[in-house]
Amino acid sequence: MPSISLFSIIFLLPLLNPVISQNPQPPAWTLIDCGSNVSSLIGDRQWVSDTAFVSTGTSKILETPMNDVVLSTARTFPLRGNVNRKFCYEVPVIRTRKYLVRTTFFYGQINGNGFPPVFDQIVDGTFWSSVNTTEDYLNHLASYYEGIFVAGGKNMSVCLAANNLTDSDPFISALELIPLGDSLYNSTDFGSFGLRLVARHSFGFNGPLIRFPDDIYDRIWQPFGQSNTTTGFRNVSVSGFWNHPPLKVFQTDLSINEPKSIELFWPPMSLPKATYYIALYFAADGSSTQGNSRLFTITVNNLNYFRNLNVTSEGSVVFANQWLLDGITNITLTPATGSNIGPLINAGEVFEVLPIQRTLTRDVTAMEQIKNNLQNPPVDWNGDPCLPIDYSWSGVACSKGPRIRITALNLTNFGLSGSLSTDLTRLTALTDIWLGNNSLSGTIPNVSSLKQLKTLHLEFNQLTGEIPPLLGDIGSLNELFLQGNNLTGEVPRNLIKPGLNLKISPGNPLLIPPQ
Structure with a gap:
């Protein structure tokens, strides 16, 4: 041995035991016909359109007629400018339930290239596999990949991502999530591993x-x-x-x-x-x-x-x-x-x-709320914010090691609009928040709970209201840039202190300097 x-x-x-019936009915599967705009009954199974599960990409219809209707459509995701960015399907699941996840790919020259692209697929924060369908495509076959994963939350993210070898848009024909019985493969610690x-x-x-x-x-x-x-x-x-x-x-x-x-x-x-x-x-x-x-x-x-x-x-x-x-x-x-x-x-x-790799759940939940408060979040803000390491969200920096935390947000000049979520306060490992030169509106949340915060850059947005006085209680804070907004009220006195670089002008015409 x-x-x-x-x-x-x-x-x-x-x-x-028990004995398994040999005439079963399909359980509550999620069968997604990628690129299709309508749901349909195919082979006595209900397939649904993918539009409720993904927010980006392009639906395409293959020019070659297919016997398998599910393979007649596909969704592609733009390669240009998106190497090492992931595009994700967000599928509702039951937390802690075990799922068979299957992705199916049939190229059909939907990108115009003679050969299909090679790219990566990811489940939540875990690298699943590279997708290379060339051999099957040359034999006029579809390719499929299967994995077994336990749901870590209310949604499971199944993502495609271009790597340095990708030469045209990543694509997918079908996505299936099938809940498995508790006894299947249950000698595996699915809290730590996938298959x-x-x-x-x-x-x-x-x-x-x-x-x-x-x-x-x-x-x-x-x-x-x-x-x-x-x-x-x-x-x-x-x-x-x-x-x-x-x-x-x-x-x-x-x-x-x-x-x-x-x-x-x-x-x-x-x-x-x-x-x-x-x-x-x-x-x-x-x-x-x-x-x-x-x-x-x-x-x-x-x-x-x-x-x-x-x-x-x-x-x-x-x-x-x-x-x-x-x-x-x-x-x-x-x-x-x-x-x-x-x-x-x-x-x-x-x-x-x-x-299995996952960012700390509290940080993931906070980033989801921050994303929801933005009207135009970055297109790759799907799936796990930090993982895999090569595919972290744009503008998000994370720690390394066994406990993955979000340590910095650098979204300067990202063209963001919307408001700042109070869930920023839950990202307690943050050292730097750079959100300058955007179109953010609303008030500044009280982030005094971020005891490791060193820099807070909110300059040249459309922020209103008063400066939270408790910002002065952050002992590690050494840069606070608030110029170019529409803030009102008096500047808190505890922000005027050695070691803190405070900028409030130009802009903020109604802001009252400390007396």
Whole structure:
């Protein structure tokens, strides 16, 4: 066994109750037809327009007719001037609920380029993956990405962002959020980690994709067939399986009748060095194993994964929370000494384990209110304000380390209008607020609770009312620029002190200097 942490534990789990119905109805999914202006019923499922979930971008209709109506439209987001800026869908969710998030992309030359762009996608503050659909597009296929994340708030942000390799506008065809049952993948600490799908296959299967209604959560199981397969109806009695794989994946397998090893190079691609969640599913055909012992050991890259697994018609799942993989993966199933029948495998899933990153919730909530008070906030003010680090909001600076806080706002000359939210006072890690040369109106909020504030620049706006006298109680404040506004009343005396550079003119004709 490799060296493992407390989370890197191998589990063998048989059946779980309750038994899952094989004739389910779709749960309350959010299925978003990106770029569409109308909602529609497609394949007995209700797809909705994306206009309620995103505030920017351009809706486009593909010129090439598509059999899949959902792929006939897309939304694009402008590349020019927006490298390292994210554009987000804000989808209402239930806080602490676990969701399967799926994005689908079909290019259709909507940008006019011969090849689709490469760009990044982000969930809340966590980098999810790069999106590269070139190979699928050249084969006239759509590309999809799946991840599993827990909602940290009332909305989940799913964002696209141009990186330094992006050569045309990022785009998206569909976005799906499907709530998952509590027991699915629940050995993962979703408060600290998310999962990015690498591969999900039904072994020995050569048919079309397995998904809803066979899989009640509409997970996509791809076929993975080889010559040594068993097909057709099999006598298995699995139900209520851990992770709830569909019964259909147990109707085929990769197997060998002789007591010989099976060597499987899977997932079918080279993997970057990272930590992965691996789940392997097994169930023997009850009619063919009577009187036989199907006992075998599983190794992954020559490391013991599970020893002496006894597979019956009731089935088993063996999974590891955190397993290090790098490059090509070799899974070997070796029959135990004395076994008179070979091993088998029915299905498998591999996810990359993603460390979750989030800005302090209080700061995120405060920035949302500050944004709501502005009539024209920056277009990239969506999702997490600080994360990922390369995609923080324009004009927002943040701390580093395990506790991410907002430390500065530099929005000088951003053309902002609206008013200053009192929620500024909740950003208690702020050291600098620079909002000069905009068109902000209303009064100056009392920000005396910001004990680390060094500079407050509000010059050349349209602010009115009096200067809050408690600003003088901020001991760290050394610059207060208020010139070029329409402030009234008397300048508080406690602002006239050594070490504080106070500017109140030009402008402010009705402001009374201290006597």
